[in-house]
Amino acid sequence: MFKPTKILCLTALLCLALSQITTAQQDPQYTQYMYNTQIVNPAYAGSRGSLSIGLLGRTQWMNLEGTPETGTLSVNSPVGRYKDMGLGLSIVYDKIGPATESNLVMDWSYKIYLSNTTRLAFGLKAGLDMLNVDYSKLNIFDPGDPYFQTTIYNKLQPQMGAGLYLYSEKFYAGLSVPNFLNSKHFDEDSLNNMNVENIAVERLHYFFITGYVFDLNRNLKFKPTSLVKYVSGAPLQWDIAANFMFSEKFVLGASYRWSASYSALMGFQISRGFFAGLAYDYQSTNIQQYSNGSYEVFLRFEIFNRSDRIITPRFF
Numbered sequence: 001m002f003k004p005t006k007i008l009c010l011t012a013l014l015c016l017a018l019s020q021i022t023t024a025q026q027d028p029q030y031t032q033y034m035y036n037t038q039i040v041n042p043a044y045a046g047s048r049g050s051l052s053i054g055l056l057g058r059t060q061w062m063n064l065e066g067t068p069e070t071g072t073l074s075v076n077s078p079v080g081r082y083k084d085m086g087l088g089l090s091i092v093y094d095k096i097g098p099a100t101e102s103n104l105v106m107d108w109s110y111k112i113y114l115s116n117t118t119r120l121a122f123g124l125k126a127g128l129d130m131l132n133v134d135y136s137k138l139n140i141f142d143p144g145d146p147y148f149q150t151t152i153y154n155k156l157q158p159q160m161g162a163g164l165y166l167y168s169e170k171f172y173a174g175l176s177v178p179n180f181l182n183s184k185h186f187d188e189d190s191l192n193n194m195n196v197e198n199i200a201v202e203r204l205h206y207f208f209i210t211g212y213v214f215d216l217n218r219n220l221k222f223k224p225t226s227l228v229k230y231v232s233g234a235p236l237q238w239d240i241a242a243n244f245m246f247s248e249k250f251v252l253g254a255s256y257r258w259s260a261s262y263s264a265l266m267g268f269q270i271s272r273g274f275f276a277g278l279a280y281d282y283q284s285t286n287i288q289q290y291s292n293g294s295y296e297v298f299l300r301f302e303i304f305n306r307s308d309r310i311i312t313p314r315f316f
Helices: 004-020
Strands: 051-059 069-079 085-096 099-113 119-133 152-167 171-177 205-212 214-217 220-231 237-246 250-257 261-271 274-283 294-303
Touching (some): 099 152, 237 261, 250 274
Antiparallel strands (some): 051 294, 069 085, 085 099, 099 119, 119 152, 152 171, 171 205, 214 220, 237 250, 250 261, 261 274, 274 294
16 A cells, blocks of 8 residues: 555656646547546546446538548556556547548556545556648649648657546546657658758647536436646647436536537436447537537447446446
8 A cells, every 4th residue: 555655756756747848739629528538548547447448439520621530449447456457558540631640559557545435546658659641632722832742651659648547436537648759740851951840740738637426316416527638839728518417327418618619418328338428519619600510429338347346337
């Protein structure tokens, strides 16, 4: 068992690392982030106490040519004699215009008990990121423009991240950076030593997520959640959501992304091990004049051991 002083030291060291590594290209955004936490925070791996498989598909700004399309797969499970570790696999595929980016990472977590019901998990993420950019898919005004002559093909970059995840039966909060490495996908040398930089850079993304589950009565639960994402060179993104679960089966909620969109959320706990979620975003910016909003689908499959004592589905 860790002593409180050791817990504080480990927490301080990770928070210092998160704050000191400084720098943009944005990672994908998710409306159902409360169910897709492992993608951005490796410390979440194993926290559900079962083999958990999550699938998410998102199409953003429908009817716009080159619209962002994102797909994720996450698999995680507790391991070890006391289930104090978690292992997971995360895959993200993101396409926007002529660019497609994919990453494959392994997630590892270790949890310590702060009390009988509260746990603090530390997580690490490591893997590879692959980028492809095909400028021939663009309608370029000047086909001879040197900025669009260098096609990127299967450009590989390492990815390494870390996170903290504090949780109990009703509360959770997480802080993470999915990738510490600033990756330059191409530079001036690729443009025949021109003096003008043409660089695509992966910036550090900082994520903070939190939520709490209130039991309003025997058949109704209320869960407010929030996600804050910061990346250098881009506006701060803040999501706030409110979800209600009825009779442990049906979820209905709404979400707001600051200065960006309003969202409606719906979910179904079809069985003990199968959950399906839907979300629709209505853009609050001028882009809504040209699109039909954004759509997102989430599926979660869980396999429980006979020894697991989970009677009712956990709401996060």
